[in-house]
Amino acid sequence: MDNSVNLNSDIVSIQNVSFSHGSRKIFDDISLTIQRGKITAVMGPSGTGKTTLLKLIGGQLTPDKGSIEVDKENVHQLKRADLYTLRKRMGMLFQSGALLTDINVYDNIALPLREHTRLSESMIRTLVLMKLHAVGLRGARDLMPNELSGGMARRVALARAIALDPMMIMYDEPFTGQDPISLGTLVKLIKELNNALKLTSIIVSHDVKETASIADYIYVLSGGKIIGQGTPEQIKNSDSEWVQQFMKGDADGPVHFHYPAIDYQNDLFET
Amino acid sequence: MINFFQNLGKVTLSGFSKLGRSTFFLLQVLSGISSVIPRPRLLIAQLYSVGVLSFLIITISGLFVGMVLGLQGFYILSDFGAEEALGVMVASSLVRELGPVVAALLFAGRAGSALTAEIGLMKATEQLSGMEMMAIDPIKRIISPRFLSGFLAMPLLAALFSSIGVIGGHIAGVEMLGVDEGSYWSQMQANLDFQDDIVNGIIKSIVFGFVVSWIALFEGYDAIPTSEGVSRATTRTVVNSAFAILALDFILTALMFGDI
Numbered sequence: 001m002d003n004s005v006n007l008n009s010d011i012v013s014i015q016n017v018s019f020s021h022g023s024r025k026i027f028d029d030i031s032l033t034i035q036r037g038k039i040t041a042v043m044g045p046s047g048t049g050k051t052t053l054l055k056l057i058g059g060q061l062t063p064d065k066g067s068i069e070v071d072k073e074n075v076h077q078l079k080r081a082d083l084y085t086l087r088k089r090m091g092m093l094f095q096s097g098a099l100l101t102d103i104n105v106y107d108n109i110a111l112p113l114r115e116h117t118r119l120s121e122s123m124i125r126t127l128v129l130m131k132l133h134a135v136g137l138r139g140a141r142d143l144m145p146n147e148l149s150g151g152m153a154r155r156v157a158l159a160r161a162i163a164l165d166p167m168m169i170m171y172d173e174p175f176t177g178q179d180p181i182s183l184g185t186l187v188k189l190i191k192e193l194n195n196a197l198k199l200t201s202i203i204v205s206h207d208v209k210e211t212a213s214i215a216d217y218i219y220v221l222s223g224g225k226i227i228g229q230g231t232p233e234q235i236k237n238s239d240s241e242w243v244q245q246f247m248k249g250d251a252d253g254p255v256h257f258h259y260p261a262i263d264y265q266n267d268l269f270e271t
Numbered sequence: 272m273i274n275f276f277q278n279l280g281k282v283t284l285s286g287f288s289k290l291g292r293s294t295f296f297l298l299q300v301l302s303g304i305s306s307v308i309p310r311p312r313l314l315i316a317q318l319y320s321v322g323v324l325s326f327l328i329i330t331i332s333g334l335f336v337g338m339v340l341g342l343q344g345f346y347i348l349s350d351f352g353a354e355e356a357l358g359v360m361v362a363s364s365l366v367r368e369l370g371p372v373v374a375a376l377l378f379a380g381r382a383g384s385a386l387t388a389e390i391g392l393m394k395a396t397e398q399l400s401g402m403e404m405m406a407i408d409p410i411k412r413i414i415s416p417r418f419l420s421g422f423l424a425m426p427l428l429a430a431l432f433s434s435i436g437v438i439g440g441h442i443a444g445v446e447m448l449g450v451d452e453g454s455y456w457s458q459m460q461a462n463l464d465f466q467d468d469i470v471n472g473i474i475k476s477i478v479f480g481f482v483v484s485w486i487a488l489f490e491g492y493d494a495i496p497t498s499e500g501v502s503r504a505t506t507r508t509v510v511n512s513a514f515a516i517l518a519l520d521f522i523l524t525a526l527m528f529g530d531i
C-alpha cells in the first residue's frame with residue numbers, strides 16, 4: 001500500500017452533518033476531520049452523542065443531512081458489499097465490549113480472522129495469542145465472556161478490534177472500568193499501537209486526563225455542536241467557558257449537568 | 272371518532288410495515304443459507320441446541336397425548352364393538368394432526384421463545400452491531416443457521432411425537448384396557464396410507480417449522496433492544512406462532528383432505 005501519498009490527508013471527513021434520534025436532535029450541522037496517523041479524541045458530557053458519532057462514521061446510522069467520508073469513500077453511498085470491505089479496515093471497540101457470549105475469548109478474537117482470511121488454524125492461534133498478550137489477557141483465553149469483568153471484557157474487545165490490523169480504530173470509552181494499573185497499560189498500548197502499526201485512532205471519552213495525555217487533537221462536543229477544538233495544550237488554555245468547565249469538571253457553567261427539566265423546587269412541591 | 276380512525280390507520284400502517292420488514296428479513300435469511308452449507312459446524316451446533324431444548328418436552332407430551340387418545344378412542348370404538356381399530360385411529364390422528372400441530376406448538380413455546388430471547392439479547396448487548404462493524408453479516412452467521420436448524424428439526428420432532436404417541440396409545444389401549452395387541456398393530460399398518468397420512472403430515476410439519484422459525488427469529492431481530500422489548504418480543508413469538516400454526520393447519524387440512 002502506498003501510504004506516503006496521503007499520509008497527511010484526512011482519513012475521516014465529516015461535513016455539515018445533522019442527525020436526530022426520533023425528534024431529539026443529536027447533531028446540528030457539525031463538521032470535523034480526523035487526520036491520518038494521529039490520535040484524535042472526541043470528548044463531551046454523557047449523552048451528547050459520542051457513540052452516535054462513531055456509529056455514523058461506521059455506517060451503522062445514516063445522517064439526516066451532510067456527508068461522511070472515510071478514506072475518500074462516502075460511507076452512506078457505498079453498496080453493502082463495499083461498506084463491508086471498508087469496515088474490515090476499521091476496528092471498533094464498543095462501549096459494552098459486544099463480545100459474542102456463546103463462544104470463549106479465544107474464539108471471539110479468532111472470529112474476524114476466520115471469517116475474513118484464509119490463514120491456517122496455527123497461524124490464527126499465533127495471531128490470537130499475540131493480540132491477547134498485548135492486552136495482558138493471554139491467560140484468559142479459555143474464559144467465556146460472562147466470566148470476565150467489565151474492564152477485562154473491554155480489553156478482549158480491543159484485542160478483537162485489532163485482530164485484522166485495521167487502518168483505523170474507534171475506541172468508545174476505552175478507559176471506563178479500568179483499574180489504575182490496566183489504565184496506565186491501556187493508555188500506553190493505544191499510543192504504541194497507533195505509532196507502531198501506523199494506525200489512526202479515534203478515542204471517544206470523558207476521561208479528561210488520560211485522553212489529553214495521548215491525544216494529538218481534541219474535539220469537545222456539547223449540545224449537538226463542536227464547542228472547542230485544538231491540541232491538548234490549546235484546549236487546556238482555551239478561553240471558552242464551555243471548554244474550561246468540561247476540562248475542570250465544574251457542575252455549573254454553560255453546560256448543564258441536568259437533563260432539561262422544570263424547576264427543581266416546583267417539581268418537588270407539585271402535587 | 273377521529274381518534275379511532277387515526278389509531279386504525281396507525282395500526283394498519285405499522286402492520287404493513289412489519290409485514291414488509293419481515294418479508295425482507297426472510298429473503299435475507301434464505302439467501303444467507305447458501306453460506307451455511309459450507310460450514311456445517313454452525314448448523315450442527317444449532318440443531319443440537321434446538322433438539323436438546325425440545326426433546327424432553329416432545330417425548331413426554333407425545334406419551335401422554337397418545338395415552339389419552341388410547342383411552343378416549345377405546346370408549347368410543349368399544350360402543351361400536353370396533354376396538355381393533357384403535358391402532359389406526361390413534362396413529363392417524365397423530366400423524367395427520369396432533370403430531371405436527373402439537374409438536375409445533377410445543378416447539379414454538381420451548382425453542383421459538385428461546386431463539387427470540389437469544390437474538391433479542393444479542394441485539395440489546397450490541398453483539399449484532401459488533402459483528403456488523405467487523406464486516407460479518409449477522410444474518411448469515413447467526414440467523415440463517417438457526418433458521419435452517421429449526422426448519423430441519425421440526426419434521427423430526429413431529430415424527431418423534433407421533434411415534435411416542437403410538438406407544439402411549441398402546442400402553443393405554445392394549446396394556447391397560449386389553450385391546451388385542453395383534454390387531455392394534457396390523458390394523459394400523461393396513462389402513463395408514465403413506466401418501467395421505469404420512470407425507471401430508473410431514474409437509475405440515477415442514478411448513479410449521481418454516482413459519483415458527485421465521486416468526487421467532489424475526490421477532491428477536493426486530494425487538495426493541497431493551498429488557499422490556501425482548502420480553503415482549505418473546506411473548507409475541509409464542510402468541511403469533513400459535514395463531515399461525517392453527518390457521519395454517521386448517522388451510523393445509525382443507526387442501527389435503529377436504530374437497531374444497
Ligand SMILES: Nc1ncnc2c1ncn2[C@@H]1O[C@H](COP(=O)(O)OP(=O)(O)OP(=O)(O)O)[C@@H](O)[C@H]1O
Pocket residue numbers: 021022024026045046047048049050051052053095206
Ligand atoms: N436508539 C436510540 N433511540 C433514541 N435515542 C437514542 C438512541 N440511542 C441514543 N439515543 C439518545 O442519543 C443521545 C446520544 O447518545 P450516545 O449514546 O451517542 O451518547 P454518548 O455521548 O455516547 O454518551 P455516554 O458518554 O454516556 O456513552 C442520548 O441522549 C440518548 O438519549
Ligand SMILES: [Mg+2]
Pocket residue numbers: 050051052095172
Ligand atoms: Mg457512549
